[in-house]
Amino acid sequence: MTAHLHDVSEEKSVARLVKKVTKGHGTDAIHLLFNNAGVVGGGSFVVGPRDEWEQTFAVSWFGTFANYQPLSAKEAAEAILGAVSTGDWRGVIGQDAEAIDARGRPEPWSVYD
Numbered sequence: 777m778t779a780h781l782h783d784v785s786e787e788k789s790v791a792r793l794v795k796k797v798t799k800g801h802g803t804d805a806i807h808l809l810f811n812n813a814g815v816v817g818g819g820s821f822v823v824g825p826r827d828e829w830e831q832t833f834a835v836s837w838f839g840t841f842a843n844y845q846p847l848s849a850k851e852a853a854e855a856i857l858g859a860v861s862t863g864d865w866r867g868v869i870g871q872d873a874e875a876i877d878a879r880g881r882p883e884p885w886s887v888y889d
Contacts, residue, residue: 784813784839785831811840 778797783789798804815835 784811785834787838790839813839 778800780793780797782793797806813835815832
């Protein structure tokens with residue numbers, strides 16, 4: 777088991793990580809992957825700048841789920857655990873991006889196997 781710190785919002789960073797992990801462990805498969813990322817931001821849909829929204833989506837959606845989609849098929853990950861913000865459950869005043877982002881992804885703390 778190893779832990780790695782990298783930028784989940786960058787697809788190339790994710791690809792480098794997959795190569796590093798599989799090569800470092802001498803395998804072509806990752807048997808358990810625990811994604812944990814989140815970002816505070818996005819602000820109000822009405823007055824918030826677009827770049828804040830894009831960063832929220834890049835980390836919370838693409839970073840924790842979409843970037844690892846090819847991994848689950850190609851490298852045959854047996855289980856993928858994704859943990860992201862819980863802002864959609866309890867609400868975050870003024871953080872519209874949190875609420876909207878949550879509708880486009882599976883429930884936080886989901887296990888895929």
